Amino acid sequence: MTTPPTHIEIDGVPAGDPELLATLMSGFGHFTAMQVRDGRVKGLGLHLERLDRSTRELFGEELPGERVRALLAGAVEASGRRDSSARVYVYDGVRLAVVVREPAADGPGAPQRLMSVDYLRPAPHIKHLGGFGQSYHREAAQRAGYEEALLTSPYGDIAEGAITNIAFWDGSSVVWPSAPCLTGITMTLLEPLLGSVRRPVSLADLGGYRAAFVTNSRGIAPVSGIDTVDLAVDEDLMKRVYSAYESVEWDTL
Incomplete structure (x- = not known):
């Protein structure tokens, strides 16, 4: 039996994918955050450009915008929240994590x-x-x-x-x-x-x-x-x- 190179437990339970979790826990990476309304985003091209530019600088690889767009659209659809707050995180190996949460309130913010x-x-x-x-x-x-x-x-x-x-x-x-x-x-x-x-x-x-x-x-x-x-x-x-x-x-x- 081969011992996995990394062993991580959470509350005493082994992590399902310790190598992925170790990557996420490294703290080295970048992200972008956006508001999604009816499956749409303002400045989407700017978000995709930001992710590609930072991926090239941090990891020496490109990050095609269509890949990000497809993962983001899929996560929003799977969440059932076409109105949401979404984040795309990029880690070593150009591994992407998409987080979809409740949307921020629309309208002017308080002073x-x-x-x-x-x-x-x-x-x-x-x-x-x-x-x-x-x-x-x-x-x-x-x-x-x-x-x-x-x-x-x-x-x-x-x-x-x-x-x-x-x-x-x-x-x-x-x-x-x-x-x-x-x-x-x-x-x-x-x-x-x-x-x-x-x-x-x-x-x-x-x-x-x-x-x-x-x-x-x-x-x-x-x-x-x-x-x-x-x-x-x-x-x-x-x-x-x-x-x-x-x-x-x-x-x-």
Whole structure:
């Protein structure tokens, strides 16, 4: 009898596929997250491009979009949730895991207060696994009464939220911080529709902005304050942002 090279137990029961589980537990990989409505996704091509680009960088192999699309469509159909939150994870050996869950709520998000933290993600251009630092700071922010952590450099340069991108309104332009960050799909869809610019933004600059909002795969929400600085919720700005996002067409899986 041949002994399997890896033995893993969960609550005392041997894992059905220990080699696969060991790969999933490695913490080395990347993913993308999306909202699915009636079997459709906004920015599907951007998600597929992100997965292929990161797979090439991390594992030296391509990841055909049609493979991802077929697995994602199959998982959504098998789940019985044509409205859902879905994630595609990619691991060594280009093994893919698709997770389909209950959908995030549609519509505008509640205003959020952010707590700045001295932390920048490693390899920020990749939506990678192993985000302990982000989770640690986000949990700490929420325990302190905030909704989200705002990641900054030691000098106060603003990069991104723990799980969001952030944009500021100076009265004429939507300003996305130019510090290294993950360029999110929602941000990518909105940026060309909003008269956007990218430039450095620091905590010391907050008094010069009229408003701010955050974006991620779950939606868009205004920012009501950062640390002790209050920011007005600009209803006209938010209507324009929501309208721009609603104008983006849905892609069929």
